[in-house]
Amino acid sequence: MLTGSIPRYIGKLSKLIELYLYENNISVKIPTSIGNISRLSIIFSSMNMLEGSMPVSLGDCKYLQGLDLGYNRLTGQIPLQVLDLSSLSITLDLHHNHLTGPLPPQVGNLKNLAELDISGNKLSGEIPSTLGNCLVLQLWYMDGNLFEGTLPSSLKQLRGIDVLDLSRNNFSGEIPSCLGGFPFIQNLNLSYNSFEGVVPSEGVFMNVFSILGNNKLCGGIKALKLPEYPAKVSDKKAELSGHGLIIIVISITLSVALLIACLCAILCRTRKRKGRSYSDLQLGNWYPTLSCAELLQATNGFSTANLIGQGRYGSVYKENLKFSDQEVAVKVLNLQQRGADKSFLAECETLKNIRHCNLLKIITSCSSICFKGSDFKALVFEFMPNGSLESWLHPNFSEQQNSKYLDLIARLNIATDVASALDYLHHHCGRTIIHCDLKPSNVLLDKELCARVGDFGLARSFLTTDGISDQTQSRSSTAVRGTIGYVAPEYGMGANVSKQGDVYSYGILLLEMFTGKNPTNSMFTDNLSLHNYANMALPDRVMAIADSELRSGFVAASIRTSQCNIVGLEECLVSIFQIGVICSAELASERMDIRDVLLELHMIRNLFLQKEERV
Numbered sequence: 001m002l003t004g005s006i007p008r009y010i011g012k013l014s015k016l017i018e019l020y021l022y023e024n025n026i027s028v029k030i031p032t033s034i035g036n037i038s039r040l041s042i043i044f045s046s047m048n049m050l051e052g053s054m055p056v057s058l059g060d061c062k063y064l065q066g067l068d069l070g071y072n073r074l075t076g077q078i079p080l081q082v083l084d085l086s087s088l089s090i091t092l093d094l095h096h097n098h099l100t101g102p103l104p105p106q107v108g109n110l111k112n113l114a115e116l117d118i119s120g121n122k123l124s125g126e127i128p129s130t131l132g133n134c135l136v137l138q139l140w141y142m143d144g145n146l147f148e149g150t151l152p153s154s155l156k157q158l159r160g161i162d163v164l165d166l167s168r169n170n171f172s173g174e175i176p177s178c179l180g181g182f183p184f185i186q187n188l189n190l191s192y193n194s195f196e197g198v199v200p201s202e203g204v205f206m207n208v209f210s211i212l213g214n215n216k217l218c219g220g221i222k223a224l225k226l227p228e229y230p231a232k233v234s235d236k237k238a239e240l241s242g243h244g245l246i247i248i249v250i251s252i253t254l255s256v257a258l259l260i261a262c263l264c265a266i267l268c269r270t271r272k273r274k275g276r277s278y279s280d281l282q283l284g285n286w287y288p289t290l291s292c293a294e295l296l297q298a299t300n301g302f303s304t305a306n307l308i309g310q311g312r313y314g315s316v317y318k319e320n321l322k323f324s325d326q327e328v329a330v331k332v333l334n335l336q337q338r339g340a341d342k343s344f345l346a347e348c349e350t351l352k353n354i355r356h357c358n359l360l361k362i363i364t365s366c367s368s369i370c371f372k373g374s375d376f377k378a379l380v381f382e383f384m385p386n387g388s389l390e391s392w393l394h395p396n397f398s399e400q401q402n403s404k405y406l407d408l409i410a411r412l413n414i415a416t417d418v419a420s421a422l423d424y425l426h427h428h429c430g431r432t433i434i435h436c437d438l439k440p441s442n443v444l445l446d447k448e449l450c451a452r453v454g455d456f457g458l459a460r461s462f463l464t465t466d467g468i469s470d471q472t473q474s475r476s477s478t479a480v481r482g483t484i485g486y487v488a489p490e491y492g493m494g495a496n497v498s499k500q501g502d503v504y505s506y507g508i509l510l511l512e513m514f515t516g517k518n519p520t521n522s523m524f525t526d527n528l529s530l531h532n533y534a535n536m537a538l539p540d541r542v543m544a545i546a547d548s549e550l551r552s553g554f555v556a557a558s559i560r561t562s563q564c565n566i567v568g569l570e571e572c573l574v575s576i577f578q579i580g581v582i583c584s585a586e587l588a589s590e591r592m593d594i595r596d597v598l599l600e601l602h603m604i605r606n607l608f609l610q611k612e613e614r615v
Contacts, residue, residue, distance in 0.1 A: 011036035035060035066090035077101035096120035341568030360454030386445035417451035485519030507583025516547030
C-alpha cells in the first residue's frame with residue numbers, strides 16, 4: 001500500500017539490478033534519474049497510478065530484460081529509445097495505460113523479446129512490417145487499441161507465436177492464411193475488427209481462434225456458421241478460367257506447404273541441436289541455467305533414494321544445486337504421459353510473472369535434449385521440508401511414526417495462507433489466474449509450516465476482470481477437470497473455468513482440514529458428500545465431525561496448561577465449517593468471494609486467540 005512518488009534519488013542506486021514496485025498506489029511521473037541505474041535488468045511497476053510519459057532515459061538501461069508498466073496512467077508515445085533496447089527478452093508490458101501514437105518500426109529491434117503486451121491503450125496506425133523481425137516472440141497482445149490497415153505479410157516469420165490477440169481494433173482486409181500454419185499457437189483472437197473475405201480453415205482456424213464481430217467474413221469451418229463462398233460465375237468461359245485458377249492456387253499451395261514443412265523440420269532440428277532452456281524464453285534470463293546432465297548428476301541419476309513424490313505428469317526429486325547450498329525439488333516431466341508437455345508450458349507461462357509469499361517459488365526450468373536424443377523437461381522449485389498438507393492430514397504408515405500433528409491455529413494459518421494465495425491469483429497479479437487443481441497435495445509447507453500453493457500445470461490465465469473465461473476461450477481450451485472430489489460440479493457439465501471453481505475446491509479443502517476426511521472417503525456414497533456431512537452438523541454437532549486428532553490435541557494442550565476453552569473451540573469450528581459449506585455450494589453464484597473468505601479467517605483467528613488469552 002505504498003503511496004507517493006518514486007524518489008528521484010533512486011538514480012543513485014547504481015548497483016541495483018531488479019526493481020519490483022507492482023501493486024501499490026505510487027503516483028506522479030517516473031523520474032528520469034532511473035536511467036542512471038545502468039545495470040537494471042528488471043523493472044516491474046505495474047498496477048500503480050504512475051502518470052506522464054515514459055522517460056526516454058529508460059533507453060540508458062542497456063541490460064534491461066523485462067519492463068512491466070501495465071495498469072498505470074501513462075500517456076504519450078512509446079519512446080524509440082526503449083524499442084532500441086535489444087536486451088529486452090522477457091517482456092515489454094505496457095497494457096492498460098493511455099498511450100497514443102503509432103507502434104514505431106523500431107519495434108523490430110526487439111529480436112529477443114518473448115512477450116509484447118500493448119493492449120488497452122489508444123495506439124493507432126498500422127502494424128509495422130519490421131515486427132516480423134521479432135522471431136522469438138511468443139505472446140503478443142495488442143487488443144483494445146485503434147490500429148488499422150491490413151496485416152503485413154512479414155507476420156508469417158513469427159513461427160514461435162503461442163498467443164496472438166489483435167481483437168477490438170480496426171484491422172481490415174483478408175485474414176492471412178499463414179496464421180494457420182503457426183506450429184505452436186494456442187490462441188488466436190481476431191474478434192471485433194473489419195476483416196473480410198474467406199476465413200482459412202487449416203491449422204489454428206480449425207479450433208482455437210475467435211472471429212466474432214467481423215461481419216464481412218465468409219467460409220471457414222462449418223461450426224462458424226458463416227455465409228458460403230461468393231456465388232460462382234455461371235458463364236462457361238468464366239467457369240473454365242476458374243478451373244485454371246484453382247489448379248494454379250492448388251499448385252502454389254502445395255509448393256508453399258512443402259516449403260513450410262521443410263522449414264519446420266529445419267527449425268525443429270535446429271532447436272534440438274541448441275538444446276535451448278525454456279527458462280530463456282518463458283521464465284527469464286535472470287534464472288540460473290541448468291542442463292539435463294547437471295540435474296541427472298545432482299539427483300544421482302534420478303535415483304529412488306532422492307524421490308520425494310510422484311504426480312500426474314511426473315516425479316519430484318530432492319537435490320542440492322551445485323552453485324549454492326540451497327536444497328531444491330526437481331519436478332521431472334514424464335513426456336510419455338499425455339498432457340505433460342502442455343502442463344510444463346502452462347506452469348512456465350503462469351509462474352514467470354507471479355510473486356507471492358504463499359506461492360511455491362520456482363528456481364529455474366530445463367527443456368533440452370537428453371538421454372540419447374530424447375526430449376527432457378524439468379522444473380526446479382524451492383524445497384519444502386515439511387512436505388505437503390496431504391501428508392499431514394492423511395499420513396501413510398512411515399509418516400505416522402513421525403507424530404505429525406497440526407493444532408487449530410496451525411490449520412487456521414494454513415487455511416489463511418492458501419486463501420491469500422488464491423486472492424493474489426484472482427485479483428492482484430494483472431491477469432486473473434485460475435489454479436484449477438487446488439487440493440492438499442498441491443499445498444506445501446515450509447519449515448515454519450507456512451503454506452505455499454504449487455502445481456500450476458492446469459492453471460489458466462484470463463484478461464477478463466471477473467475471472468470468467470469469455471467467448472474467446474473455446475470449450476476445448478477450457479475443458480479442465482482437476483481432481484475428483486475437488487473439482488467444481490459445473491465443470492462436469494461443460495462450464496468454463498472460473499474463480500468460483502477455485503473457491504469450490506478451497507471450500508472442500510477447508511472442510512477436509514478440519515474434519516480429517518477427504519472428499520473421496522468411502523463413507524461418502526449416494527447423496528452424502530463432504531459438503532452435506534458438514535452442513536448437517538451445523539451448528540450444534542461440529543465437535544462430533546471435527547478431526548479426532550484436533551479434538552484430542554486440544555484437550556491434551558488444555559490439561560498441560562490447566563486451561564480449557566472448549567466453548568471457544570466450538571465457536572471457532574462453527575465459523576470455519578460455515579465458510580467451507582458456503583464455498584463448496586453446488587451453485588457457483590452462491591459461493592463466497594475469496595477476498596471475503598480471507599477477511600473472515602483473519603477475524604476467526606483473532607477472536608479465538610483473544611478468548612484463549614482471557615482463559
